[in-house]
Amino acid sequence: MLTLTENAQTAIKTLTSEAGLPEDGGVRIAMADGGSELQMALSPEPAAGDQVIDTDGARVFVAEETAPMLDAQELDATETEQGTGFSLRKQV
Numbered sequence: 473m474l475t476l477t478e479n480a481q482t483a484i485k486t487l488t489s490e491a492g493l494p495e496d497g498g499v500r501i502a503m504a505d506g507g508s509e510l511q512m513a514l515s516p517e518p519a520a521g522d523q524v525i526d527t528d529g530a531r532v533f534v535a536e537e538t539a540p541m542l543d544a545q546e547l548d549a550t551e552t553e554q555g556t557g558f559s560l561r562k563q564v
Contacts, residue, residue, distance in 0.1 A: 474525055474534055474542040475563060481530035483549035483556045488514065498531030502538055510538065512558060
């Protein structure tokens with residue numbers, strides 16, 4: 473199952489709060505159109521079939537078809553000049 477670092481948790485809670493999403497909103501990770509890369513977007517609720525990961529109030533919705541690919545991954549976040557950047561890495 474996808475896990476979140478403390479940085480990712482903070483970033484997700486900040487982004488969803490600033491966007492005015494409902495308390496059960498979060499970010500959704502799914503394959504972009506064309507199926508060659510992952511896409512992350514704010515979402516007020518999970519889509520049908522989504523895996524819901526809630527870590528201390530930071531909610532991530534993983535699309536059903538994407539979940540197996542993210543099974544042993546960790547989501548991290550860093551601040552860049554362009555804003556918040558997210559990255560995935562293998563869990564150790």
